[in-house]
Amino acid sequence: RGAHKVVHRFANRASNGAVKDVVTEWLRTVVLGGVCAAFVILFVAQSYVVEGSSMRPNMSDRDRLLVEKVSYRLHEPRRGDVVVFRTDRKETLIKRVIGVPGDTVVVKDHAVYINGRRLEEDYINGRMIAYTQIGPIEVPEGHYFVLGDNRNASRDSRDPSLGLIEESAIVGRALLRYWPLSKAGFIHAYRTPKSQAFAPVEPEEAKEPVGVGR
Secondary structure, eight states: OHHHHHHHHHHHHHHHHHHHHHHHHHHHHHHHHHHHHHHIIIIIEEEEEOOSSTTTTTSOTTOEEEEEOSHHHHSOOOTTOEEEEEOTTSOEEEEEEEEOTTOEEEEETTEEEETTEEOOOSSSSSOOOOSSOEEEEEOOTTEEEEEOSSGGGOOSTTSTTTOSEEGGGEEEEEEEEEESGGGOEEOOOOOOOTTSOOOOOOHHHHTSOOOOOO
């Protein structure tokens, strides 16, 4: 009986040790997975859900996007990029880059002008309503002029409460939409055609009055 008890206790200890090993290995896996996930979210990519209609017709409410954070460590945001950024109000917004550092932007006559030339935009949601001229706005270094594709239902750089966004506020570039599956695919940046060069703003354009509001 004594031998039997010793063997039984030894078996229990071995069993307990095996359980501890399994639990320890499981915890290590969870911690490592958490660290890897945190690294990816902070430095590589993150999932976001579109809220609202400001980017229609190209993105809709509840669309799920993958936003990558690597590109802007290699180069600055480019005109046409769709970016996710944070505001002073702790909001997270998604808009399209229209004006880059060095540009002079004017919104008038239902259109956007970059350095005195009209920006051709066949991707926006209908004709933009512009009752009052906005600009000229000179975009300084480290800042960007952004607009929603649904120009008539978007709070963006035309709004004085938002204005130009700082590069440091940009989270990343919207790379692809993965939900709904019927619309899955890469986000189109709508680059400016090479034939549509934006020459420096002419003096008479820069002297036009500055408007307030939309």
